Amino acid sequence: DAKTTxxxxxxxxxEEPVHLPCNHSTISGTDYIHWYRQLPSQGPExxxxxxxxxxxxxxxxxxxxxxxxSSTLILHRATLRDAAVYYCILRDKPPSTPxxxxxxxxxxxxx
Amino acid sequence: xxxxxxxxxHLIKEKRETATLKCYPIPRHDTVYxxxxxxxxxxxxxxxxxxxxxxxxxxxxxxxxxQQFSDYHSELNMSSLELGDSALYFCASRAGWETQYxxxxxxxxxx
Numbered sequence: 001d002a003k004t005t006x007x008x009x010x011x012x013x014x015e016e017p018v019h020l021p022c023n024h025s026t027i028s029g030t031d032y033i034h035w036y037r038q039l040p041s042q043g044p045e046x047x048x049x050x051x052x053x054x055x056x057x058x059x060x061x062x063x064x065x066x067x068x069x070s071s072t073l074i075l076h077r078a079t080l081r082d083a084a085v086y087y088c089i090l091r092d093k094p095p096s097t098p099x100x101x102x103x104x105x106x107x108x109x110x111x
Numbered sequence: 112x113x114x115x116x117x118x119x120x121h122l123i124k125e126k127r128e129t130a131t132l133k134c135y136p137i138p139r140h141d142t143v144y145x146x147x148x149x150x151x152x153x154x155x156x157x158x159x160x161x162x163x164x165x166x167x168x169x170x171x172x173x174x175x176x177x178q179q180f181s182d183y184h185s186e187l188n189m190s191s192l193e194l195g196d197s198a199l200y201f202c203a204s205r206a207g208w209e210t211q212y213x214x215x216x217x218x219x220x221x222x
Contacts, residue, residue, distance in 0.1 A: 034210075043115075043201045043213030044154060087153070098144050098156040098167050099203075099211060 004088045009106040012078045020073040020105055022088030027068050031092045035062065035073050036099070037084040044087070044101070047073065083109045113137050115204050115214030123220045124192050132187040132217045136204030142166070143185040144203040144211060145177060154201060160185060192221045 005023040012018040024033070035047040048055055048062045050071075055062040061074040075082055087104035091097070116135040124130050136143050142161045146154040147170075156169035160179035171177075174192075179185045189196060197220050203211040 038154075041216075043203070043216050045213065046210040049210075096142060096161060096166065096205070098146075098159055098169060099154075100156065101153040103153065 004090060004102055006086070006088055006103065006105045008103070009108065011108045011110060012075075014080060014109055014111050015077050018075040018078045018082070018107065018109075020075070020086050020088075020107065021070065022072070023070045024088070024090055025069045027090060028092055031068075031090040033062065033064060033068075033071050034089045034091055034099075035060070036087045036089065036101075038087070038104075039081075039084045044099075047086070078107075078109045080109050080111060083107055115202055115212055117200075117202050117214040117217050119217060120215065121218050121220075123222065125222055126192055126194065128192050128221075130189045130192060130219060132189070132200050132202075132219070134185045134187070134202030134204075134214060136183050136185070136202075137206070137212055140204035140206040140212075141183060142205040143179055143183070144205070145171075145185070145187050146201040146203065146213075148199040148201065148216075149195075150198070152198075157187070189219075194221050197221045 034049040036044045038044045048060050050062045063072045085104040085106050118133045144159040145157040148154045157171040158177050159167045163179045174190050177187045199216045201216045203213045205211045
């Protein structure tokens with residue numbers, strides 16, 4: 001799987017939007033961009049994924065650069081419950097294959 | 112909605128003892144994954160099963176073994192425990208083209 005680069009940590013104020021960046025300059029044409037998050041003392045949790053077009057779901061939005069070398073996870077209104085480690089993972093294989101977690105971004109949300 | 116169940120949630124063992132961790136996937140999920148997360152580390156894939164057959168193998172020590180039973184639950188057997196085995200052990204399950212759903216984890220402490 002191609003490598004991703006994320007900032008070690010970010011901080012946000014509550015109820016403000018948060019933009020979590022991920023660089024993946026070696027992404028291949030068949031790589032899907034997945035985001036998972038891990039809340040304190042919990043198992044990882046799926047957030048969103050996409051291939052080329054921007055994606056929205058009830059949890060977040062995923063903005064993918066036109067050249068696909070970077071993407072941004074957008075939390076529209078951060079809450080204290082969004083404080084977690086966010087992982088950007090590229091997957092070019094079927095969903096049956098295991099996840100390879102790299103170094104994610106620890107998001108802190110300030111009340 | 113039903114989630115992945117793991118038992119026990121906490122386990123304390125002495126060095127050289129054995130431990131068995133259990134995972135009950137979401138109903139109708141046919142694939143189970145095991146991940147290990149050491150203190151301050153990111154989750155690392157150990158092993159997975161699809162329809163009761165081993166499907167992928169990661170960095171699982173030879174002292175560990177696992178299997179998936181006819182009811183799709185899985186057990187991770189760990190022998191000759193070492194201090195370095197102290198970690199959170201997550202189980203995840205999946206069906207078809209869905210994403211992986213993680214359980215709450217078992218926290219193992221080896222003394």
